Amino acid sequence: LNNNFSTTTPNNNSIQNITVYGSGLMGAGIVQVAAQNGFKVTMVDIEQAFIEKGKKIIDASLSRIAKKQFKDDENSQKSFIETTWSNIKTETNSEKGAENTDLIIEAIVENLETKQNLFKKLDKISKPNTIFASNTSSLPISEISKITERQDKFAGLHFFNPVPQMKLVEIIKNDQTSEDTYQKLVDVTKRMKKTPVTCKDTPGFIVNRLLVPYLMEAVRLAERGEATTEDIDTAMKLGAGMPMGPFELSDFVGLDTLKSIVDGWRKDGKIDAGLVAPIKKLDDLVKEGKLGRKSGAGFYTY
Numbered sequence: 001l002n003n004n005f006s007t008t009t010p011n012n013n014s015i016q017n018i019t020v021y022g023s024g025l026m027g028a029g030i031v032q033v034a035a036q037n038g039f040k041v042t043m044v045d046i047e048q049a050f051i052e053k054g055k056k057i058i059d060a061s062l063s064r065i066a067k068k069q070f071k072d073d074e075n076s077q078k079s080f081i082e083t084t085w086s087n088i089k090t091e092t093n094s095e096k097g098a099e100n101t102d103l104i105i106e107a108i109v110e111n112l113e114t115k116q117n118l119f120k121k122l123d124k125i126s127k128p129n130t131i132f133a134s135n136t137s138s139l140p141i142s143e144i145s146k147i148t149e150r151q152d153k154f155a156g157l158h159f160f161n162p163v164p165q166m167k168l169v170e171i172i173k174n175d176q177t178s179e180d181t182y183q184k185l186v187d188v189t190k191r192m193k194k195t196p197v198t199c200k201d202t203p204g205f206i207v208n209r210l211l212v213p214y215l216m217e218a219v220r221l222a223e224r225g226e227a228t229t230e231d232i233d234t235a236m237k238l239g240a241g242m243p244m245g246p247f248e249l250s251d252f253v254g255l256d257t258l259k260s261i262v263d264g265w266r267k268d269g270k271i272d273a274g275l276v277a278p279i280k281k282l283d284d285l286v287k288e289g290k291l292g293r294k295s296g297a298g299f300y301t302y
């Protein structure tokens, strides 16, 4: 029987080694989830002190998960944690981190020039077939990828906070991203036990494009005095089935982050002006340093 029409893709060139740049909130989460699911992961940051912070984030999360998953079985808890750590290496030399890796996931500061500088450097020293991905929330992928000579091997891979808990990954496929790159990223996210969705390179991708204008409408509604923040939160939880009300969620995301997304979109001019109009209440809170949960106060006090 002539079996030339095999529809299965050979698995021999699938991704095994991943390097994550940035060991902050998101980077540490991505490292952990990849390592938990059998990838060999290198976590890179610019200073050892930041690496240590990332390790602490992973440690805390792993012991929480271990206790939940293997309730009274201390041996299994220990072995789960040890196996995960055995898949993780750390590195403060960014060139070394890129050696022999199949996929680079960038989760460094949200600044276009900083991201471009990193990728420009990595493009020169990485294997030709290494795939590059950015976890950016608000920058156009094409603006970052254009600095490289591997735009076909470049995509967005947008995780959600907290990474170990949130099931979704948005894969941003722009006009330059090849089908092979895209398929490999779909495969990686599934092997990380996440659910991928695909979106074009548009402001906010899917989740933030819908969520941020909704959160801002809630602030406007309260600002006009039409309902209290508490009642709006209760209404959306009990009447719309949301797990968190819009003010609780805004405080969780960070008011500075929300403000910077809305300000960026307004400057960009690609989104309807009414949806991104400035909001005095939000600007005031950020000015006062009330950034949400992380600063002890935002719409609520913690």
Ligand code: NAI
Binding pocket: 021, 022, 023, 024, 025, 026, 027, 044, 045, 046, 047, 050, 094, 106, 107, 108, 109, 110, 111, 114, 118, 135, 136, 137, 138, 158, 159, 160, 161
């Ligand atoms: P973070 O501030 O917690 O961590 C950033 C880390 O990157 C820091 O440890 C910093 O030292 C490191 N870094 C800076 N320049 C570097 C370089 N050249 N090489 C290696 N490491 C470098 O930031 P966070 O919140 O983890 O965000 C990272 C990225 O993820 C941003 O692009 C952000 O837009 C995106 N993102 C953030 C989400 C969130 O909820 N915080 C959600 C989804 C995406």
